[in-house]
Amino acid sequence: MLGRLPIAKMLAATVAMTAAISAVMLPIGWDGQQASTAAVKIDDLLSVTIVVSAFFFSLVVVMLFYALWKFKAKPGDESDGEPIHGNTRLEVAWTLIPTVIVLFGAGYSWSVLRDIEQPAENPLTVDVFSQQFAWSFGYPGKDNVWSEGELHVPLGRQVHFKMHAQDVIHSFWVPEWRIKKDNVPGITTTAIVTPNRAGVYQLICTELCGFGHATMRAKVVAEPPAEFREWVGGLKEKVPQPLAESIVRDTEANPVPLGAGGA
Template identity: 55%
Template sequence: MTRATLARLFAAIVVLTVVIAVPMTQIHWDGTQASSQADQIDTLLNVMIVLSSFVFAVVLVMLGYCIWKYRAKPGDESDGEPIHGNTKLEVAWTVIPTVIVLFGAIYSWIVLGDIETKAADALPVNVTAQQYKWTFNYPLPNGQSVSSNKLVVPSGRQLDLHLTSLDVIHSFWVPEWRIKRDLVPAGEGGNDIDNTVRVTPDRLGTYNVVCTELCGFGHATMRALVQVVPSDQFASWLAKQPRVKPQAGTATGSSTGSPSEYSNGSPTGGP
């Protein structure tokens, strides 16, 4: 292969990469950005799209080139040349993908470490999945709790979601928040799978929790409403919800629930 051919192939790969990657990165795959993590995740996704487009372009261009260059002439019934090995090529196609994969792994690791750092005032919510419904439980400081079928959360405050499944594997996903985590049922000896996920909703509105793990016949209907509201509105919503009594044996105070832990400095309606 001459230098000129190599340069032309390289140019074709670059052009094809741009042709694939530019439209792909313009699409908002997961809707509007509604959490403080969304921007970093979208940037990560776009970098991965560009890298994947490059790899795809290399494969397509080399495939097309080989089909054209090494096509059999009409009437040519002879065997191909007996070729074995090409050390330079093999080193290249081992080292380049290794570098790309390592880059992707390290970059993702840094982004995940960054967006999953726990905030001091994180709001704990227990999320329980079962075929085919979601339950959200807000533990209160006095041992009582509030249980809801929709996930109402304050805007601008980190959520510390603890995920449990009662039957099979489900997956918690709010596309606009860009976070997704599996809920794995505890086996013998408890659950050693990472079962918390943190996210900071920063855009008011109504969204959906979507189960994104095929979990049975009702999987497609396994959704729950998410409402992101201002923090004072959240506190008054929480105050109006009926209290769930603590289980026997759980230490509890005599007062009714004080939602002050959830108010984030805003006035609360009181229970």
């Protein structure tokens, strides 16, 4: 049965289509600017995924259109197709090959996850406070100074964000960093980021939190360490009492380090 199909040609068409799709899609910076060490790794994973996905998509399209072109019934033809009920080898192949590929995808994802969440020496800890519909930030290493609506971080140093939601769930997302983490009432959640590109970004709330959800944004400034020290030094206010209490009250969601797989 398979011998009667132009397998080589179909595969060639699939590969050509994969190459064409990849050539168009890979140069596009889908995720936008890269501004953290994680961004490059996540985008590389995305690129690999795009190529593999393009292959499967092309395979489906090529098979479908070949079948439609070759096996379309002539007008008035009322006969049946060939009584082929299956092909064990083919069925085993399209069970096993995708299994291997998705397991490879899982392994690759796992290794990226472990990399981007690997705690570094001497991180900067920043407390993130979220409430309907505003963000504020505390710097426990710097006398607990407090900044409302504006987050500054130094370049090249790992930052551990400790998140504390005051009312409902919010989610902390800076697209250029590729990092997102929910802020959950009652628990402390952690996100790890190493910003590596100076710039002004936006912190976006991505968990529906009420009528002000769409406008719950904050300004994020990633800057060289000297400028960062100057900015933090200029902060006068301390973290207000209720927010400071939430730090103590919240239980740590991940008692073990974030390393993927509980490593």
